[in-house]
Amino acid sequence: MLFDNKELAEKMIRTQIKSRGIYNERICEAMKRIPRHLFISGSAKQRAYGDYPVSIGHGQTISQPYIVALMTDLLQIRETNRILEIGTGSGYQTALLAELAEEVYTIERIPELLKRAKMILNSLGYVNIYFREGDGTVGWSDEGLFHRIIVTAAAPFIPEELKNQLADNGILVIPVGDYHSYQVLKVIQRTGTRFETRESIGCRFVPLIGKYAFTDE
Ligand code: SAM
Numbered sequence: 001m002l003f004d005n006k007e008l009a010e011k012m013i014r015t016q017i018k019s020r021g022i023y024n025e026r027i028c029e030a031m032k033r034i035p036r037h038l039f040i041s042g043s044a045k046q047r048a049y050g051d052y053p054v055s056i057g058h059g060q061t062i063s064q065p066y067i068v069a070l071m072t073d074l075l076q077i078r079e080t081n082r083i084l085e086i087g088t089g090s091g092y093q094t095a096l097l098a099e100l101a102e103e104v105y106t107i108e109r110i111p112e113l114l115k116r117a118k119m120i121l122n123s124l125g126y127v128n129i130y131f132r133e134g135d136g137t138v139g140w141s142d143e144g145l146f147h148r149i150i151v152t153a154a155a156p157f158i159p160e161e162l163k164n165q166l167a168d169n170g171i172l173v174i175p176v177g178d179y180h181s182y183q184v185l186k187v188i189q190r191t192g193t194r195f196e197t198r199e200s201i202g203c204r205f206v207p208l209i210g211k212y213a214f215t216d217e
Pocket residue numbers: 060061062063086087088089090091092093094107108109110113134135136137152153205206207208209210211213
C-alpha cells in the first residue's frame with residue numbers, strides 16, 4: 001500500500017463528516033474501521049478517501065463519503081434492525097450498514113458489480129449480508145418487512161413497493177428527482193398506514209433503473 005489508509009480514514013471523518021455536522025460516533029467509528037480503498041480497483045484506489053464519488057466501472061460510482069454518512073445518519077439505525085439496500089454498487093455502504101445493523105439485504109442489477117462486492121464483503125468477514133441480483137425497485141417481498149430501506153440511486157418517484165415493504169415506524173431514505181441534473185434526498189417515515197415525507201439536502205446520483213424507476217436507454 002502506497003498510503004496510510006488508517007490515517008486517511010481518520011482525516012476523512014474529521015474534515016468531511018464531522019466538519020459538516022455528523023457526529024454520530026457509531027457511524028464515524030465504523031467508517032474509520034472499514035478499508036474504503038478495498039472497494040475501489042486500479043489506480044482509482046488512490047482517490048478512495050477523497051471528498052467526491054469515485055468510478056467503480058460499468059458507468060457507476062461509489063458515493064462520496066459525506067453522502068454515505070448522511071444517508072446512514074438519516075436512517076437512524078438500531079442494532080436490531082433489518083435493512084434493505086437497493087444498489088449495492090461497490091459494497092462500501094453495505095459494509096457500513098452491516099456494521100450497524102443485525103441484517104442487511106442488498107440488491108444490485110449489474111451482475112459483475114454484485115459479484116465483486118460480495119467477494120470483498122465476504123473476505124472482510126461479514127456474515128450478516130444477503131445478496132440478490134436484479135431489480136431492487138420491486139423490493140425483496142419474500143423476506144417480509146424491513147425496519148430501514150436505503151436506495152442509493154436516483155429515483156423519478158418513491159416506489160410504492162418499497163413503501164409497502166417498510167415495517168411500522170420504519171424509515172426509507174431515497175434520492176428523488178431528475179437524474180440528468182440533481183435530486184433531493186427524501187426521508188419517509190411510516191407510522192401505521194401513514195407515510196410522512198421530509199426533505200434533506202440536494203444530491204447527485206446515477207439513475208435507478210427498473211420497473212418502478214427510469215428505463216434503461
Ligand atoms: N452505495 C454504493 C456504494 O457504496 O458503492 C453506490 C451505489 S451506486 C451510486 C448506484 C448503484 O445502484 C449502481 O451500482 C447501480 O447499478 C445500482 N442500481 C441502479 N438501479 C438499480 C435497481 N433497479 N436495482 C438494483 N440496483 C440498481
